[in-house]
Amino acid sequence: MKNRLKKVLCSLITVSLCSTLFLGGCGKQGKDSAAGKTADGENGKKEIVVATNSETGGLDPAGMIALTYLSYSVSALDELLTYNEKGEIDYRAAESYEVNDDSTVWTFHLRKEAVWSDGTPVTAADFINTMVRSLDPKSGNGYANYLFPVKNAEAIYNGEADAGTLGAKALDDYTLEIALDKPCVYFLDLLRLPVYTPSCVKYADAVDSGWDKDPKTSVANGPFYLAEYVPEQYFVLKKNEKYWNADKVKLDQITYRFFDDQQSMASAYETGEVDVAPALQSSVMDLYQGKDDLVITDTIATRYIYPNLNVKPLDDVRVRKAINLAIDREELCKMVGDDTEPTVNFIAKYMKDKQTGGYFVDEAEPPFKENLKEAKKLLADAGYPDGKGFPKLTYNYPSLEMDSDTAQVVQEQLKQNLNIDIELNAQELQVNYTERRAGNFDLCRMNWTADFADPYTYLSMLLSNSTYNCSGIHDEKYDALVEQSDTEKDPAKRAELMHEAEKLAVGEEFYIIPLYSMKSCNLIRPTIKGITQIPATGALEYRYAEITE
Incomplete structure (x- = not known):
């Protein structure tokens, strides 16, 4: 199946490239996007064009944070x-x-x-x-x-x-x-x-007033500021000449273009419409193997599934455990792509322990081990022998290539291994995000990239009072363990508490269904230097990038 998926993706990219050459791209028109050219195609202006996922959320740090804000803020806003x-x-x-x-x-x-x-x-x-x-x-x-x-x-x-x-x-x-x-x-x-992060008192009033996407009011305190925003197409950041460290900023402009899928992003890179295409599908690794354009980076992220505890029979820990134990993650990753690696942890595989320098999750036993025989027994004990009488659950996921492939494999495995039916529901990214936040799901795809370099960025999401707790988790024992780790100053004892908390949530109560960690497949013009990774997240940072000959 993996080879079939890879061949299909490669074929689609090739077809898309040909179509783009004949029909032209979507988004900003009249743009010659090769690095170092201006919007009207003249040489001289040091500009890069970055592909990003479909528009989601706003640019207000106090509002609904999603991918668009994260792309914007890394270059436009300074933290303390x-x-x-x-x-x-x-x-x-x-x-x-x-x-x-x-x-x-x-x-x-x-x-x-x-x-x-x-x-x-x-x-x-x-x-x-x-x-x-x-x-x-x-x-x-x-x-x-x-x-x-x-x-x-x-x-x-x-x-x-x-x-x-x-x-x-x-x-x-x-x-x-x-x-x-x-x-x-x-x-x-x-x-x-x-x-x-700051928001200017002079302009930033309400999150829904529109100030954040209006260049007249969306001021920035970082290296770049918002110069233009065209919904569902692109936004432009220009160098902030008033920035306190402006002498180190080499680019004049960064344009972010929205794309609905990774295939379109890869095609846009091939045709010169964008200069950076991050987080592409793994098939691109084969197409660009040995070329300087291909940059593989570790992503401090975990792809997992949220079971809604307010939906029967997912309120039964035996059912949640059965689903977890019945998924063959090794086989899943073989089918989804070479940029994935199976995990049974919630905390990201590539997150480092600040004290030891090793990967945090490697310093404790895995929360659980897959076991199909036990999974079948658990499902029978819950009242569904061989899946009989088990209600059909719906799995919501974004209509992105990796998530679509993952959904199909999980659906097939649960049917084959437990004889339960999962209905697949592909959604636009923004819709998926909104429905999950509202708790309108049975099973929902989740991906969490670390926001800061500490396991708490993961553990906090399952707390009873977490604003990201969308699935009805309320576990006083878990809350107490995490709270105790907050104030524990001995690094070794704190690590033990966090491992214990993850074991409880993921290996005993099975509040989530972890699937895999990822590497990021990026295409970057070799003439662009100085792009770095944010240590806490693994995401690319462009604030001090420059274009060389």
Whole structure:
């Protein structure tokens, strides 16, 4: 099946390339997208064009965060600070910080030379603006729970306290104080998340007012700013000449073009419409093997399935365990692509342990092992011997190549191994995201790329109070383990607690169905240098890229 899928994909790409040559591409018209050319085709302007997935969500860090924001923010917004590939602090909007003895009060000193792209000073009030707006449930921000370590944040989110009581204060325009309810050992890691990113008080009011996609009001404090936004087609970022570190920014412009699928992205790269096509299907590895364009990177991500605990019989742990044990992940990956690797963990396979330097998941026994015989017994014990009487469940997934292939294989395996029927429901990416957030699913595809370099980025999603908990999980024992790990300062003991929490959630209660981890297959023009990977996520970063001869 793997070979058949690969041949079909290669054929489709070839056909698509030929069609594109004759018919032209979709999206922005009149664009000669070879690196180093301007929009009207003249040489000289240092510009790259990046392919990205279909438009999802907005550009407001306090709003609904999805792929479009993540593409935009990496080049347009500066966090207070982040970590580089060496694990050292990279100061951005802040130039220094200090913390009190018990690690509950963090004070950040902002760069006085930092301004928004319209010249407005970047102040502490801009950071508080995002925090307060994110804590309004109407904003729909899935990252709001990462503000909960801040004093009174959770109570504000739940409507139990006024926004004015938030433990974030502007001591003056350039001094931001954040007070926590209790010590949080990974707090600095959280600062790269959208909810800790500034939004200009002058323009950023409500998440649905449209300010974020209007170039007149969507100002940026990073290396690039929004110059144009055409829904469902593209958006353009231009160099922010007012950026405090502008001398190190070599590109004049980055254009992101939206594509509905990976096949179209690969075709657009081949025809010169884009200069960077990230996260493509594995068949591209065969087509570009040995060429400088092909760049394979580790992605700190896990592809998995959410079973909705509010839907019968998925509320029965025996059923969830049976499904988990009946899936042959090795065979699944063989059929889906060479860029996948089977996993029974929730925490990403390629996430490093900061203390040991090894992969975190390799430092404990796997949460469970596949076992078809046991799976069949569990299903029978749950009242469905040989699948008899088992209701048909629907599996929602985005209509992307990898997810479609995965859905078909999982459907076939569950029918063959447990004699249960799964109905497949392909959805547009935005629809899939919205339906999952609303809890409108039986089984739903999930993919989580780490937001910061700590296992908590995964474990937090299954907490009872998590804004990303869409499947009805409420486990006090699990919550307590994760909460205990938050304040444990001994790295070895903290790691033990996190391994125990993952074992409970994934290997005992089976709240998710992990499938595989991935490598990212990227096509990049060899003339483009300086593209780096964000250590926390593995995603590509373009802020200091340049074009060489």
